[in-house]
Every structure is written in structure tokens, then in C-alpha cells.
Amino acid sequence: MADKVTISVDALGGDNAPGVVLEGVEAALAQDADLEVILCGPAEVVEPFADSHERCIARATTEVIAMAEHPANAVRKKKDSSIVVGCRLVKEGVAQGFFSAGSTGACLAAGTLVMGRQKGIARPALATVLPSPVKPVVLCDVGANADCKPEYLVQFAKMASAYAEHLLGVKDPSVGLLNIGEEEEKGSAFAQETHALLKQELANFKGNAEGRDVLSGSFDVIVCDGFTGNVCLKTIEGTAKMLFGQLKGIFKSSLKNKIAALLIKGDLKKLLGTIDPDAAGGAPLLGVKGACIVGHGSSNARAIKNGVLASAAYVRSGVSEIIAQTV
């Protein structure tokens, strides 16, 4: 039996909310008998659902943070929004983790401002597990901090290493710095300074990683500022989407190709499964007091389920406590 965990979930998070969120939560509750969900959102959405589902509690909220709103301002003003309430439940100890597929910016702001930073953490950072078929790679930061100082990246490296070790089971994870050359004198002034600091502070630092190394399995953890990480992550997504779109076109373009498609469909689906961003379910905001996991805005029900389960796994791993002790 797993530890009992309570996760607050934003019923309004994502492009297809609340429909897929409810479906996803239902599936997560069915899969994890030791999971409890506090569903935050409009009373008419969350109350009927909680009434008809075991281990689900409704927490009615009255405000909505839209995708386009300025994150920090919205979080400060809309204290009764599903995102702010969800994070406050963690702050108050009623829940141990929060999950949302809503505005990433608002989730990061609420995680940082409402849950609060862990002691000694300069900047919480968003990590994501890149779904590489070669080996999973933790990329951090992927968007919480567009502007960074070198010392932040040392903390990102330590936090992401703890995540790789305790959630992905990677022993002594190797860390690379995303940069534009292998040699240590390469890159921007920021990258050079960060390289020197990582080398000095981190036993598991293995040097620079280039864009082409990100998915090659050469590193377990790759750190960078949130601007570069976000560009890198979305470039991977865009490239994969473009290539699969082209492949799809080829598979439909002639009878002979349709036959080929039928023959390899199964194996191709397996490949798609290994690089499926929905499989991970969400990206953790490392360095806040509690679990704050952010899903893709385009999440489907399966992605929501995986995100809620990932939030529970994050809490159970104790990685927050490990980060508090080691960083």
C-alpha cells in the first residue's frame, strides 16, 4: 500500500477544462486507491463530481485566471481563483501537492508566492522530463526564470539531480550545462561564468551539452536559464510535430504507402508512446514548499490522469525534503 496523499487539482486548468480534468481525475482516483483529490473550481462543476466520487472533495472557487493574464498580478488579485486556492491548500497542509494544466505562468507565480520558496532556494525552477527513447533527461529550467544568475543554475542542477535520482531512479545523475560548444571557454559570458561555477560546486558536473546532446542520452540532467530551456523544449516539440506530420502525409499518399503504414503501425505507436509528452503528465516546479506540478495546456484526460498521479509520486518520493536538505 502506498502512502496516503492529497492533491489539490485545478478543475479549470487547460484548453479542454473542465471536461478532461474531471475525466482525468476520475481515472487517477481509480488507479491509485491511496489518493485523495480536492477539486478546486466553480461549485457547479466540482460539487456534483465530488458527490459522485469517493476520495474526492469539492472546494468551490469563484474566480478564474485566464491564460492571457499577467501571472503575478492575477495571482495577487484573484485570491479565490482555482490556482491560488489550490496552492493555498498545500500551504495550509490540507493537501501535499497541487496540479494544474492551466496558465503555466500563473501556476509558477502561485507556487512561488503562495506555497513559498524552500529555505535557501533563490529561484524555484520548472523541470521537465524529456521523453527521449534513448534515456529520460531532466531539463531545468524550462521557463520559470527567463533571466538567471549563474548561482541559480547551481541550485537548478542540485534540485534536478535530486529529482532524477528520487523520481526516475537515476544513480549519481550526470549534469550538463546547455551551451553552444563543448569547450569550457565557449558560449555567452553567462554560460562561461556558469560553467566555472558548476565545475567548482558540483561533483557530478560533466561539462557542456549542445542542443544536439539534449536527446542523445549523454547527460541525465541538463541545466540552463528558463529562456534557453523553454526555446529548447518547444523546438523539440515543434520538430517532432513537423516530422510526424510529414510522415503521416507520406503514409496516406498512396495505396502502397497505406499498406506500409498498416504493417508498422504498432511499432510506430510504441515509438510515439516513448516520446509522448502526455506520458509524463506534468512538469514540477522544484524548490517550493510542497509539490506544484504543471501540465500542458493541451492536456487530454490521460495527460491529466498522469499529471495527478505524478503529483502524488512527487509527494511520496520525499524529493522536496531531500532538496531542502541538500541544496
Next chain:
Amino acid sequence: MADKVTISVDALGGDNAPGVVLEGVEAALAQDADLEVILCGPAEVVEPFADSHERCIARATTEVIAMAEHPANAVRKKKDSSIVVGCRLVKEGVAQGFFSAGSTGACLAAGTLVMGRQKGIARPALATVLPSPVKPVVLCDVGANADCKPEYLVQFAKMASAYAEHLLGVKDPSVGLLNIGEEEEKGSAFAQETHALLKQELANFKGNAEGRDVLSGSFDVIVCDGFTGNVCLKTIEGTAKMLFGQLKGIFKSSLKNKIAALLIKGDLKKLLGTIDPDAAGGAPLLGVKGACIVGHGSSNARAIKNGVLASAAYVRSGVSEIIAQTV
């Protein structure tokens, strides 16, 4: 008949030099009857080749710049290296363009220091045509300037637009700023400031492009600092390489899949052709006096041929003069 053009070529450039360089030059000369090549490199390599090929002149050099050398230092010291001599021939008006698949850093340094910047250009920038099957996209800068000021990117945008218009035939090319959100207040302090400046200075500026827009065909030109651009470019390469590696594995994994592979092989090759970085042959350093085109270190003979032909096309397009007039 095309205009007569003379290109100086680094016989030592690339992982497989001089063998593939000679093969590539031979093919380029055969394809373009109005092309003349000055081949720069060790006498024992370039002289026999020039003796046996029409429209090829040997320029013996005695020094070699290795891939690992500090670019600017090497260029300053090794005045009789194939890269420095090749650029000097352009400076002296003996050749109109230079091509090398050698150390990118040394080529950029030699292009800038030896050929010299065009009047008014703060920083020459490396542009690359992303081989997207949807639509070619000019990404600039991809590595010449790791640290940038916002005003540099305005010039990058103007230079890359001239390139898109006069070499790719794109009328009134749209320009995007590589950033981490669509809204103009998104991104790092640098990105925000650059956005404001581009909006003010550039009629064809269409706003922010995210990593996932780079290959989507939403923009004709995407500008960024050389650090971000290099990470983005190499991430595309790495993602494509990983996915095609996986596909190759699938196609070989069973008899049924081998049959499927046979059926779609032709169309798959066509797709690979459209995204083949060797097809472009090289990346131009925009903003120097003359043409300076840098090829991939891993260039094969075909890539070298395409790079030499691209250098001639660059000269004939008159894009340098257009940049001088418009930026």
C-alpha cells in the same frame, strides 16, 4: 550565362578534408561553367588538383587552423592559414566569396577581421536556412554572437530579410523574434527590449516566435542572439537525428517492417531530402564585405559542392550590396 564568379575555397575545411573538398569543388566546377575556384591549402594538395582542373587556381598555404584552436587568436597569428588566406583573397578583390567547412569560429573571426564588417554593421551574424518541408526559414544569428544588444537584432532582421528576399525569392519576408511566449511582454529583459525595438524599427516584424513556430512556416525570418539560435538549430538537428534513428530501428526490427520500409523508401528519401542540411551547403556570415559561407564540419562531397555553388549564388544575388544600402 551567369556572371563570372571567383570563390576561394578552404581545401582543409571539414572532418573529411581534403578528400571531399576536392571532390566537391570538382563537381561544382563541372556544374557551373562561369565559376572559378581558388583552392587554398598545402601545395601538395592544391597544386596537382589545379593542374588537372580548368578554372581552378592553386594558392599554397603553409599553416593550419585546427578545430579546437581559439578562433580569433588563431586568425590573428596564422596569417598563412587556408582560412585567413581565403578571406584575404576576397578582401583584395581577387575572389568575391570564400567557402570553408572548417572551424566555424575561425571562419567567423576571419570573415569579420580579414574581410571586414560592412559600413554601419555592428556585428556580422551567421544565418542558416532551416530545411523545413513546410517552408524555408532563415534563422539568424546561429552562433556568431553569443552576447547581443537589442539593436544588433534589428540589423540581423534586416540582413536576414535581404537574404530571404534575394536568395530565396521571398517577397516582403515576415520577421519573428525567437521568444518564450506570444505576448510582447513575455521573455527575458533582453527579449522584451528587443521586441519593442523591432516593433518600432521594422515594418515586417510580426511578433514573437516560439520554439515550436520555428519550423511551422509561420515566419520567413526568425532572429535571436547567437546563443539561443545555436541551441535551437542544434536541437532541431538532434531531434531529427534521434527520431530518424528510432525509425530506422523500427524498419529493421522485423520482416514485416522491412517490407513496409521497402514500400515507402522512395517517399521517405524525398522527405529526408527536404530536411537535409547538406542541401543548403552552408551558412552565410551576413554583414561582411564579400561572401563568407561556412559549411558543416561533417560535410560530404555533395555538401561541399552545394556550399561552393551557394557562395557563387550569394555573390551573384548582390545581397551584400543590398545589405550595405538598406541596413
